[in-house]
Amino acid sequence: MNFDQPFLDLLGGALGLLLTLLVFSYLLGDHFLVRLIFYGYIGLMAGYSVVIAFNSVIYPLLVQPLIDNPVTGWIQTAVPLLLCGLLLLKLSTRLSKLGNLSLAFLVGVGLAALIGGAIQGTLVPQLSAVISPFDLERSAMAAEERFSAVVQGFLMLFGTVTTLTYFHFGARPRASGLARRLEWIETFSWIGQIFIAIALGLIFAGLLKAGFVALVERIQTMVNFVITLQGGF
């Protein structure tokens, strides 16, 4: 058991077993007890979230400076206090529009971080990675490895281009009235779907693997509990 208090461990174990079995019963259909468990779980997480957010961010960044030094603290926290105050006005029906200023600020900063990270963290490095197999001078590989590296590079490039082609939705209306993409785009798109299917299959398989581990862990915990109970009795 996890704790030094055997009784607590026993009680906790029993509770965990009960909760596990009740949630497993959800496979047979929704019922009152399962819903009760879910509501209780959400309440717990909401409470933890509030305490953690307050302890981690709000208190040290907003409250603590005011307590430490009221004068400099007010100067330091004036703008964030104002922004937070405007955001709190979102609770009011009449004044909720004032909260849009804070939301606009939050959206602007968040989007800029996303854009900057996407450009410098993904776009540039990944595009560079697509063409780097063809840079035979830079890549420190033996000659026999270069050919396979180039072949793999071509496959990688082809797969990347066809995958991106699948998301090209520009189409022109034809004489028949139907809007269809160009023939070569349709062909590339079809091939790109193959690569996408492979990629998604790998991700799905990883999800199944994680689930298998969770199942094994649950079964193991329950079995251990039962064994402990048997051993205790």
Add this chain to the structure above:
Amino acid sequence: METQRCPMCGRPNPPELEVCQYCQARLKPLWAEPSTGSSEAREAGISKSKPGLEPEEPLLPDWLIASRGQMSDEEPPQSEERGEDAFLLPPEEVEIDNFLGDLFSDEPAEEKEDVPEWLQALRGEKISEPQSSPLSESGEQGEPLPFWLGLGTGETEQAHAESASAEEKVPPFTESPFEGIDFDSDLLSLEEEKPAEIGAQPDIQPSLSPFEGIEPFLLEEEKLLSESPSPVEEKTALRAEETAPLPAEGDWTSETPPWLEALPGLEWEQGEPRGEEMPPEFLQGVVPPFVEADEELSEIEFPEWLNQVERSIEPELEAVMDTLTPPAIEMLADQEEGEIVPKEVEESHPQEDIPIEVVGPLHGLRGVLPAEPLVAEQKKPSKALSELLVTDKQRAQAELFLRLIEEEGKPKPIPAAKRAKPHTLWRALIFLALVVAATIGYLLAPFSTPPQELSVGVFDAMQAVNQLPAQAPVLLIVDLEGSDFAEMQATTGAMLDQMMIKGAFFVLVSANQNGALQADRLLREVSRLNGHHYQPSVGWVNLGYLPGGAAGMQAFVQSLTEVMPTTIDGDAAWQSDRLKNIRTLSDFNLVVVITEDSTRARQWLEQMKGHVPVSRLIFAVSAQVEPILRPYYEANPRQVQSVLAGIRDGAIYETQAARRGWAMQLWDAYTFVVMMGIALIFLGSLVYALFALLARRKGRAEREGR
């Protein structure tokens, strides 16, 4: 179904409509009562040249229709028995007479009882008492006659007596409109004041304007005709001069305006009793219907010159009246030369040779420029044009839409669930199979074969951990949910164990609320399982939750001590000896990101670029995130030092480190469960694929069998 055709656009309309539904033209004239039967006059005036034309809906005024009927030697019905509402009678029952015929009637004036004073004055009769119009017999009273009706009446019975033929009739509205007219006494006085002017000049004086002295607004037509009057006009003027005295100034009732005389379609008939007739369309509502009266219109003696003129111009006038059409009238109005009728009208053909128009608004008139078939041949649009061009797809969509609308109001029966549904059973079976496999695998461990080959990711991670100095500060970014805790513990257990052996000091931070709780639990479990005595604040500090997503990550990366100055318990985080030298991320000896969320993993990697040396960055992720991070790991240059993915890499790490941990505890059962899962997926897909193929074959056979 019978329809009525619009006179303007020619399209068929339902019979009950009064206004065309296409062009908004009136279908039914503004009659008082719709006609119920057909009359000879209607038949003469209107013929069903187009299908759907209602005989009850005449397009022409009935005075015109009646005149045509009279042209075909039909006698209008008698109208002596009309009551006060005689004007409401349908037009076919009203005879259209020559509106000036009474003026030239041969009947003595004494026989006419109800001739108004002004007409008498025009005719030169003595005005002894207020005359009652013929309408008074029928009881209709009270509507003043329009002023222009009194123009040019001239002498009385003499002019009438000399009128041409028995076929001519006095127009009805010369009688009935005069009934009850309350003329200005001045007009009568004018008539009285200048009796000397009565007695027309026998000589024809075409230069003398018959409308001298008449109000200017009455002389609009006359202005256009002043210069060179046509022979008809001359004759008309002569007639006016003969039958009426020289009009004094202001005596506008003395002359008949040419435009009045030139009205088409009227037949001058004389002496025959007239029934009640409807006034022309343009007078309806203004002028009451004309009631035929037995008495002669005029008790006024027409001047001799008028009678003479009438006699002389009667044939020509008749010919002119036959040929005049509305366009010709308009042309007359526009002509400055004064010719009333174009010369070609003089050369008009005999009546029988002139075709009658049978379509359109000019239906019934003679001498009209033919509209069909040369100009506007109305025909039904081709069937091809009237059919919509609908593709099969559109038809199918339209049918689907109709079906949806039809089914909208229909309640769908709720099938009673009598037994468990197939998918519930299948899911329960799958679950049982997996549970049984996990239990057997855990208890029996039949196939205990740990993975042998060292993967590249594990090797790189081991290298990075081995290079850690003792008691090095290590940043653990733990973005975990409780559902994946077991797998992440299995993945990172061996690595964390190795770090704990080296006495590393952990700094925990999480970008989700649950991660802050799970981070603590992870280190507790690893410490407990591997016999370390790591305690909070001694072995690690938990900075807590970092909100804001990518923005929060960027803020943390830029200045972590300012963004998260305290621990989750409120203690100062960076004051301890272990962390006092930490200012940026690069000050940590190792940064390990532990997450099962691919989005967060990608965001951390993007935001930390350039702030953490790649050699110190390790990602320990769930098996589902590994494909997402592989392109970053295999990029050239690499963006991350190592990627540990799933329980397999954890088991390999434990095997290489020779430390049996959580991964190996789960490995046997995991192996068995995976094999069971493979079998379930393979068999289940095979079964359902066979079902699908059989269903397809069955469907194809049914379609071919039809």
Add this chain to the structure above:
Amino acid sequence: MRSFLRSPFSTLITLLTGLVVLLGYFLDIEPLRELRFRFLQWAVLLAAVSLMLGVFNLLRVHWSRLRESTSKALYSLTFLGGFVLAVLMAGLLGIQHFLTHAVVDYVIVPIEASLFVVILVTLIYALTRSLQNRFSVFSLVFLLTVLFSLLASVPLLGVEIPFLHGGESIFAIGQRVLGAAGVRGLLIGVALGSVITGIRVLFGLDRPYGE
């Protein structure tokens, strides 16, 4: 005042703050760096406050349900009870307290892990029916990829098959090349979409924060 606070002003705020933060990724100028950090720090604060607002709203909804004594009042009572318990334990006792740990160990983790198992079973069931619902090349490729990935993750009946297991196996190479190619295309596409969407919102073409 109202017109002053309408969408053009909000758009201006979004644009200015976004530009300051975005430029900091490419330009390293001291004043810009300081201002950028302040903006990011305030964004962290605002995100925490918005989390509190969300929880408060949730509380308000459940409280009103409890007062109205609807059929779902018991669920709302359970939610409120869990919330109060968590706040009391974590707020008064602390996150590091063993009771808090006990709640995490015996309540939160079992519920989450069990729910994940339910999802796993549903996913397996859906995968087995995928060919029946849609029999196409892509469904077949997807299914075969899942099967081979699972096969390559564990020894089959205790035996590791050469062409299937190992770093240089056919499956590993196929996963490394074909799988990575597809994922790389997806990553580039996602990054491009994020950039375009972000620029649209920054310049006011889209306004997700309302008027």
